[in-house]
Amino acid sequence: MSSGQVRPRPAWPARALARGESLLSNAFGAATNPFHHLGALAIYCFYIALVTGIYLFVFYSTNLEGAWHSVEAITHEQWVIGGLIRSLHRYSSDAAVLLLALHMLRELVRMRHTGVRWFSWLTGMPLIWIVLIFGISGYWMVWDQLAAWVATASAQLLDWLPIFSDPMGSNFVSNETVSGRLFTLIGFIHLVGLPIVLVLGIWFHLLRVRYPRIHPPSKLMLGSLASLMVLSLIIPVTSHAPADLDAVPGVLAIDWFYLAVFPLQSVTSPGTIWLAGTTGTLLLAALPWILPRRRQPVAEVHLPDCTGCGFCAEDCPYGAIDMVPRTDGRNFELEAKVNASLCVSCGICTGSCPSSSPFRQRAPLTTGIELPHFTMDDFRTELDRARDTGQTGERILVFGCDHGVDVEKTETGTAHSMVLPCVGLLPPAGIDYALRNSGYAGVAIAGCADCDCHHRLGERWTQERIDRERPPGLRKRVPRERLFTYWGKPGQEKALSRRLAGFAAGLDQAATPEAPGSALRRTGT
Ligand code: HEM
Ligand code: SF4
Ligand code: SF4
Numbered sequence: 001m002s003s004g005q006v007r008p009r010p011a012w013p014a015r016a017l018a019r020g021e022s023l024l025s026n027a028f029g030a031a032t033n034p035f036h037h038l039g040a041l042a043i044y045c046f047y048i049a050l051v052t053g054i055y056l057f058v059f060y061s062t063n064l065e066g067a068w069h070s071v072e073a074i075t076h077e078q079w080v081i082g083g084l085i086r087s088l089h090r091y092s093s094d095a096a097v098l099l100l101a102l103h104m105l106r107e108l109v110r111m112r113h114t115g116v117r118w119f120s121w122l123t124g125m126p127l128i129w130i131v132l133i134f135g136i137s138g139y140w141m142v143w144d145q146l147a148a149w150v151a152t153a154s155a156q157l158l159d160w161l162p163i164f165s166d167p168m169g170s171n172f173v174s175n176e177t178v179s180g181r182l183f184t185l186i187g188f189i190h191l192v193g194l195p196i197v198l199v200l201g202i203w204f205h206l207l208r209v210r211y212p213r214i215h216p217p218s219k220l221m222l223g224s225l226a227s228l229m230v231l232s233l234i235i236p237v238t239s240h241a242p243a244d245l246d247a248v249p250g251v252l253a254i255d256w257f258y259l260a261v262f263p264l265q266s267v268t269s270p271g272t273i274w275l276a277g278t279t280g281t282l283l284l285a286a287l288p289w290i291l292p293r294r295r296q297p298v299a300e301v302h303l304p305d306c307t308g309c310g311f312c313a314e315d316c317p318y319g320a321i322d323m324v325p326r327t328d329g330r331n332f333e334l335e336a337k338v339n340a341s342l343c344v345s346c347g348i349c350t351g352s353c354p355s356s357s358p359f360r361q362r363a364p365l366t367t368g369i370e371l372p373h374f375t376m377d378d379f380r381t382e383l384d385r386a387r388d389t390g391q392t393g394e395r396i397l398v399f400g401c402d403h404g405v406d407v408e409k410t411e412t413g414t415a416h417s418m419v420l421p422c423v424g425l426l427p428p429a430g431i432d433y434a435l436r437n438s439g440y441a442g443v444a445i446a447g448c449a450d451c452d453c454h455h456r457l458g459e460r461w462t463q464e465r466i467d468r469e470r471p472p473g474l475r476k477r478v479p480r481e482r483l484f485t486y487w488g489k490p491g492q493e494k495a496l497s498r499r500l501a502g503f504a505a506g507l508d509q510a511a512t513p514e515a516p517g518s519a520l521r522r523t524g525t
Pocket of ligand 1: 120
């Protein structure tokens with residue numbers, strides 16, 4: 001049983017990624033799978049870099065003469081602490097670049113850059129540049145041979161642009177020409193300017209993401225910090241010899257996360273680097289429009305069923321619903337209004353609306369807010385049709401979504417499936433109806449893995465509604481033994497089938513739908 005719509009199932013790269021990530025979920029647990037928290041982990045790494053950076057700054061000498069010596073003193077004379085903090089500063093910054101690259105690739109592979117999400121994608125682009133410039137400017141601060149090489153190469157890069165009347169490169173011809181003021185300026189940019197720009201950039205990036213997950217789970221934070229500390233102790237970061245522009249630098253150990261551009265520049269030219277950088281950025285920025293996804297119709301409000309409660313506006317993951325003054329003269333203060341340019345057609349708002357109850361004696365069944373291609377009336381018609389053709393009885397109904405486990409592959413003689421755009425569309429009254437009125441022996445909900453909902457909040461809101469922590473809550477009369485939830489990824493169909501078989505087998509002993517419930521089974525990865 002399905003909605004009859006063309007379903008936007010994940011393409012093979014997304015399925016392959018999901019399979020790989022499932023292995024990590026098995027090892028870490030889905031809620032602490034690092035791939036489910038890449039953006040938040042990047043922010044966490046910036047925090048570590050910030051805190052360790054403040055410590056380094058306290059002991060750092062911001063002038064050209066004292067910089068190298070002060071870094072050496074921090075590294076070698078402060079027992080283990082100074083060296084450890086310096087290494088943590090470096091490795092957390094490197095980790096941030098890695099996480100940023102993975103975050104971007106993951107969003108791309110899962111096609112979460114297209115449609116309404118173009119905003120997050122586009123505002124991510126400048127962040128790449130900001131982070132890279134941040135790191136490169138950090139390398140100046142040590143003022144060792146590597147710093148001198150980075151300074152010279154970055155000056156050549158900037159001189160290629162027609163922005164400076166005096167070439168910057170002339171600063172780095174010899175030790176005598178190095179400008180202390182320029183050095184102090186770079187220090188100011190690294191210590192004050194770029195942190196502010198980065199914070200503003202991240203804030204802008206998340207402007208359209210409601211309830212963004214900016215803190216990874218505490219276990220993941222501790223694990224990441226511990227890993228960075230172990231790395232810092234095993235391979236402590238050290239400086240090269242002091243900068244000497246009059247001498248040919250020795251062999252330089254390059255940080256490929258930030259400095260890869262410079263070896264490339266030495267075998268090509270600054271012009272080639274600018275060309276590659278701007279072309280790459282423009283191409284990436286254009287991806288939402290180069291690989292567009294067919295847009296589904298957006299949610300529509302049906303005023304006769306809207307009481308202006310605001311639950312839908314509260315739950316919408318993209319802030320696409322505004323509560324505005326009433327326009328139809330009914331005795332309510334507000335009404336819901338959908339901003340079509342922000343709506344991703346997930347249907348989560350339908351699941352929040354108290355009017356979304358198939359028990360209502362109304363034909364056709366309407367509700368306060370719903371997707372035109374997946375209405376509450378379609379939903380009830382499907383359930384009634386299954387009942388009227390005698391397809392329920394001892395069977396279970398499995399609700400799935402377009403992006404998680406493919407529940408249609410788990411259909412058996414005892415399990416029917418219904419695919420929703422997101423499980424968050426399912427109103428709790430729909431579960432009650434399937435058990436009481438349609439006569440299913442049990443209901444299973446199989447949505448995206450913990451902290452990995454394609455629509456960000458569908459899995460979380462569904463669980464909270466079932467647990468009666470979020471309105472509208474699942475009625476107490478629904479026997480929880482007849483309800484089963486599974487949060488997983490595409491590719492986990494066999495695991496789900498096994499769990500469903502176990503659930504179906506246990507239903508004989510379960511309470512009847514009329515009886516009050518007990519504990520809910522919750523599984524998945
Ligand atoms: C400093 C770098 C970045 C940080 C700290 C960061 C952080 C985040 C966070 C915390 C979220 C919200 C995740 C959630 O709650 O579901 C997010 C969403 C997103 N990020 Fe980034 N991000 C960064 C760079 C980028 C870049 C470079 C891109 C791609 C060009 C990108 C693309 C996206 C997209 C498309 C979303 C929206 C996902 C959705 O709508 O569900 N981000 N980012
Ligand atoms: S369909 Fe989704 S994005 Fe659109 S208004 Fe409803 S909850 Fe918001
Ligand atoms: S949840 Fe339903 S009743 Fe409440 S504001 Fe939204 S559309 Fe109106």
